[in-house]
Amino acid sequence: MALTAVLRLPARALLRPWALLRGVALGRTEAAAGIRNGARRFGSQHVLVEPAAAAGVAVMKLRNPPVNSLSLELLTELVISLEKLENDKVFRGVILTSDCPSVFSSGLDLRELCGRNPARYAEFWKAVQEMWLRFYLSNLVLVAAINGACPAGGCLLSLTCDYRVLADNPKYLMGLNETLLGIVAPFWFKDSIMNTIGHRATEQALQLGSLLPPAEALQVGMVDQVVPEDQLLSTALSVMAKWLAVPDHARQLTKSMIRQATADRLLKQRDADIQNFVSFISKDAIQKSLQTYLEKLKQKKG
Numbered sequence: 001m002a003l004t005a006v007l008r009l010p011a012r013a014l015l016r017p018w019a020l021l022r023g024v025a026l027g028r029t030e031a032a033a034g035i036r037n038g039a040r041r042f043g044s045q046h047v048l049v050e051p052a053a054a055a056g057v058a059v060m061k062l063r064n065p066p067v068n069s070l071s072l073e074l075l076t077e078l079v080i081s082l083e084k085l086e087n088d089k090v091f092r093g094v095i096l097t098s099d100c101p102s103v104f105s106s107g108l109d110l111r112e113l114c115g116r117n118p119a120r121y122a123e124f125w126k127a128v129q130e131m132w133l134r135f136y137l138s139n140l141v142l143v144a145a146i147n148g149a150c151p152a153g154g155c156l157l158s159l160t161c162d163y164r165v166l167a168d169n170p171k172y173l174m175g176l177n178e179t180l181l182g183i184v185a186p187f188w189f190k191d192s193i194m195n196t197i198g199h200r201a202t203e204q205a206l207q208l209g210s211l212l213p214p215a216e217a218l219q220v221g222m223v224d225q226v227v228p229e230d231q232l233l234s235t236a237l238s239v240m241a242k243w244l245a246v247p248d249h250a251r252q253l254t255k256s257m258i259r260q261a262t263a264d265r266l267l268k269q270r271d272a273d274i275q276n277f278v279s280f281i282s283k284d285a286i287q288k289s290l291q292t293y294l295e296k297l298k299q300k301k302g
């Protein structure tokens with residue numbers, strides 16, 4: 001960033017050096033435009049963060065076109081963005097949404113699960129674990145404004161949030177569909193959904209790999225609200241206002257009391273979980289299954 005541009009920045013941006021770094025990542029024009037509007041706006045290649053109209057609230061948008069698949073880069077940038085918001089005392093809540101049309105997130109990037117070497121699989125899985133742990137245990141209030149399809153890892157990401165609002169569109173299917181790919185959702189994916197929809201509903205949803213349309217996702221408790229698409233953000237903001245009316249320290253300790261034990265199950269066996277993943281995903285039969293699924297996805301268009 002040129003010195004003249006730095007000098008034009010308001011004092012509060014200079015007090016937060018990472019805001020300048022974000023400006024570099026964004027490109028000078030976009031960062032400067034954010035600040036000129038009186039709003040600090042930052043981002044990385046795949047995650048855009050901007051302050052919402054409400055005080056203390058940021059909107060975090062996934063932007064990894066075309067379908068926000070969770071690549072190593074996107075997972076890493078999500079964690080860094082959340083950490084920055086947690087460290088910035090201005091922010092108390094985050095609305096998580098998508099910048100890609102009609103898809104919230106297509107889940108883990110299938111290209112990360114196929115044809116890679118064990119070291120890369122291990123690195124990728126560590127990043128998936130990190131994303132889940134950081135979002136699941138975040139001190140901030142997280143509200144998912146789900147504006148598109150939300151399968152597998154995308155659903156997992158939304159399940160880390162404190163509240164989920166889904167736009168009412170029959171194409172916006174949601175669920176943990178791993179079994180349909182011939183793979184198995186790990187225990188912490190299962191814990192996340194079971195803590196949300198209960199034991200019996202999980203038995204069905206997880207074994208069948210169900211992808212539910214909005215009315216069914218609501219009925220089973222996978223989401224807390226379904227609203228017309230044009231009301232998604234305003235609803236998420238209203239929900240956020242209700243959650244932010246509670247004193248942070250009391251809400252944070254309560255959240256941790258409810259969630260820590262679930263997170264500890266993974267924390268106690270992170271390395272073993274990585275080894276399990278690497279040996280499972282490296283099997284010829286699993287690779288074949290994933291390749292076939294990916295090819296079917298690609299052929300769908302033709």
Ligand SMILES: CCCCCCCC/C=C\C/C=C/C(=O)SCCNC(=O)CCNC(=O)[C@H](O)C(C)(C)COP(=O)(O)OP(=O)(O)OC[C@H]1O[C@@H](n2cnc3c(N)ncnc32)[C@H](O)[C@@H]1OP(=O)(O)O
Pocket residue numbers: 066067069070102103105106107108109110111149151152153154177178181183184185186276277280281294297298299300301
């Ligand atoms: C014994 C215990 C051992 C434990 C071991 C644990 C192992 C567990 C391992 C992994 C868990 C996995 C979790 C996952 O998240 S896997 C990902 C699952 N995701 C899906 O099934 C969704 C697939 N995608 C779709 O259904 C659709 O793309 C859509 C509904 C999201 C969007 O539809 P549409 O808008 O019509 O877009 P296209 O289908 O045309 O897709 C565009 C483009 O993007 C590619 N693509 C789609 N999804 C992915 C993806 N997840 N990763 C990579 N690429 C994806 C698609 O192929 C198209 O590509 P193009 O033809 O080249 O343009």
